[in-house]
Amino acid sequence: MRRAVLIAVPYLWLLALFLIPFFMVFKISMSDAILAIPPYGPTMKDGFRELISQLDFENFVFLTTDDLYWKAYLSSLKIAFIATVLTLMVGYPVAYAMARAPEEWRPTLMMLVILPFWTSFLIRVYAWIGILSTNGFLNQFLMGIGVISEPLTILNTNTAVYIGIIYTYVPFMILPIYAALDRLDASLIEAAEDLGCSRFKAFWLITFPLSKNGVFAGCFLVFIPALGEFVIPSLLGGSSTLMIGKVLFEEFSFNRDWPVASAVAVVLLLILIVPIVLFQMNQQRAQEAEQ
Amino acid sequence: MRRLSLFNSVSLTLGFAFLYLPMLILIIYSFNKSKLVTVWAGFSTQWYGELMQNEAFLDAAWVTLKVAVVSSTIATVLGTMAAYALVRGGRFFGRTLFSGMVFAPLVMPEVITGLSLLLLFIGIGLDRGVLTIILAHTTFSMCFVSVVVSSRLSTFDRSLEEAALDLGATPFAAFRLVTLPIIAPAVVSGWLLAFTLSLDDLVIATFVTGPSATTLPMKIWSSVRLGVTPEINALSTILIGLVATGVITASLVSKRNLVRMQREERAAERAQ
Known part of the structure; x- marks a missing residue:
């Protein structure tokens, strides 16, 4: 139990503040710039399926x-x-x-x-x-x-x-x-x-x-x-x-x-x-x- | 011991002159009377006086200090836990991912760390300011703490801990009475490292801060972009002085501890 807490706390911290932000960079690199807050789209609010289908490599091109x-x-x-x-x-x-x-x-x-x-x-x-x-x-x-x-x-x-x-x-x-x-x-x-x-x-x-x-x-x-x-x-x-x-x-x-x-x-x-x-x-x- | 050859003496002299002359010039010219920073016009401490009256700098220094103390303390706790998990945790689910996440921030360019954290904070709608800087600093400095502590943990004799447990100590008591005193120097240097990294950071703080919080490096940055000013020279001198005192004290203390430890070990050997 103690061991689980010892591992879980730094693990979750790094997941939340290192890995997830890291994936957000990937995701946003495949989004489009739009005039809004936040200034990119699509976002999670548009639904997951919609989100995935709109991602592309335009910015890399x-x-x-x-x-x-x-x-x-x-x-x-x-x-x-x-x-x-x-x-x-x-x-x-x-x-x-x-x-x-x-x-x-x-x-x-x-x-x-x-x-x-x-x-x-x-x-x-x-x-x-x-x-x-x-x-x-x-x-x-x-x-x-x-x-x-x-x-x-x-x-x-x-x-x-x-x-x-x-x-x-x-x-x-x-x-x-x-x-x-x-x-x-x-x-x-x-x-x-x-x-x-x-x-x-x-x-x-x-x-x-x-x-x-x-x-x-x-x-x-x-x-x-x-x-x-x-x-x-x-x-x-x-x-x-x-x-x-x-x-x-x-x-x-x-x-x-x-x-x-x-x-x-x-x-x-x-x-x-x-x-x-x-x-x-x-x-x-x-x-x-x-x- | 033979004496240094001419070539080696010259390398050492030039090398250390290169490392220290720029800072020495900075320090000397912070006592310059003239507003023109490259012309010497006599000794004066007026720029220190003006610095002390500059509210913007004092506010920024206060914000920086708060961020550094809080973030380095949390980072030390989390980093020590992470080091423990890596060295003592044995196998657990996602261990490779975990050690990757501990080491990756060490080589990540600051611009990328800053950008990714900003995207996160915007994504979850967190108000940017002191809190977000603290979160960002804690995250990257806990990785440095973890490296420092885990190198100490992996060289440390585990049977000492086991002996304490066998003699009836609870795991927590064994940690507090046996492990902690042994890894304490590493934990302290981890904290110091986290503290200076936080004091020093410009890029990540610039990304994740909002209009409500300006740190000292950000303040220095915006005035340095306009060129050299005597106030910044004075401020730099104060910072260099603080760091030099800190590092020299720390190394003297650790040297004394080392000598004491060696003496105790010798005494223990004699007693056997």
């Missing part, structure tokens, strides 16, 4: 005919991919150095990596507006040391979006890679070096392959949220920065076309299933390798 949407999907995939590679390039050396740092520093270094994650995401993105703007700190600094004579335009471009994604998601990259490198047996590298491998070659042949699981985990942890990102492209990106999270938000709040917004969401989910499944498989493999 619409997504393929309007340039805006598929361009936004492609450009989100591109931005998320490039940002993930850049984050890896920034995060890997830091994780590597952390794993090589004296043992007594490591807990502190770990905390310093995690700490930004607890501070407001919005504030961390906001901090870059003042740095990247035309008369911001970066331009002041670069002009001060004489590298450039005219301020660079970085804010409101894709470059700023990349910087924003790297900055906010790099802890997710560092932690799994650090965890993989920390477990690595140092004698393997010493053996390789004793046998005449150069430092670089030993890294490339031994350290990097052994940290592969951490690299994959980190990449997915950056790629998946970056794909649906809304705050970073809205604050740092320009009018030419197309990302699907932003399109969905605008479709919903300015155009009030809920069926199309729902269809956009459904397609985004379908795209996300691929990296999520790959991530799960990678985690499982890593777990099996450990045992």
Whole structure:
């Protein structure tokens, strides 16, 4: 009896507030926009049979005919991919150095990596507006040391979006890679070096392959949220920065076309299933390798 | 321990400079006298004063705090129950669906979570405001709590609980006296995580709120869209300060607990 209550309460909560809303998105993505409250039809009030018979894939067809949407999907995939590679390039050396740092520093270094994650995401993105703007700190600094004579335009471009994604998601990259490198047996590298491998070659042949699981985990942890990102492209990106999270938000709040917004969401989910499944498989493999 | 090579020292220095300089600049310039945020004109705390008089911000902060306390508390109870069901529940009908529902919200884009909950609230005709934000925050943060608690539960020695039951404790007493003290650190960090997630959330709250409730991130969002202002710098500094104090205190407390636990374990070993 007690066990039943223990299971039933969170179960019912998630059914009501996660699964049912989720199906509503599916249903509404197949409805039509109408001028009413709620602004879509048909609804349950029209009867179940009527409801089913009127659902169609019109909105999905619409997504393929309007340039805006598929361009936004492609450009989100591109931005998320490039940002993930850049984050890896920034995060890997830091994780590597952390794993090589004296043992007594490591807990502190770990905390310093995690700490930004607890501070407001919005504030961390906001901090870059003042740095990247035309008369911001970066331009002041670069002009001060004489590298450039005219301020660079970085804010409101894709470059700023990349910087924003790297900055906010790099802890997710560092932690799994650090965890993989920390477990690595140092004698393997010493053996390789004793046998005449150069430092670089030993890294490339031994350290990097052994940290592969951490690299994959980190990449997915950056790629998946970056794909649906809304705050970073809205604050740092320009009018030419197309990302699907932003399109969905605008479709919903300015155009009030809920069926199309729902269809956009459904397609985004379908795209996300691929990296999520790959991530799960990678985690499982890593777990099996450990045992 | 050998010293760090030059390459590694440079990586660490640059990496941490990248992580912390932006926030440091924000904090320094929140004490700037000038209204122009990128020109230093001397030290002043006037923006903090103005912030304290800004009713709209104070109201939003109050709403955010209420939502965060209530939602993280409910989420901790529900998340701990869910973790229990997953780790200890054994087989039950729809177990796969249940674990799917616990993990899916962790990777769901916020725009989709927000949209789907809004559609639900409109569908059932619930008035949008503080209540709907609390429901939304509870739902996604209970999943995070459940992950944190279940990782602790699955590593914990079950025979301790069984011993208590054998010695005549009721299941509830065994939970209260044995299990809870052991999983308490995970429950507390789950609560803290849920609390910060709620404080932080902009996207989901924007979707599910109505005209009656504005949270602090929503307020920050609408003024940030117009550019950098010294008041927002001051507000950010306060928030960063609170979080830093909280995290450092929590890690010191958990370190002390760890040391104490290790000492007790050693004492127990010696006694055997």
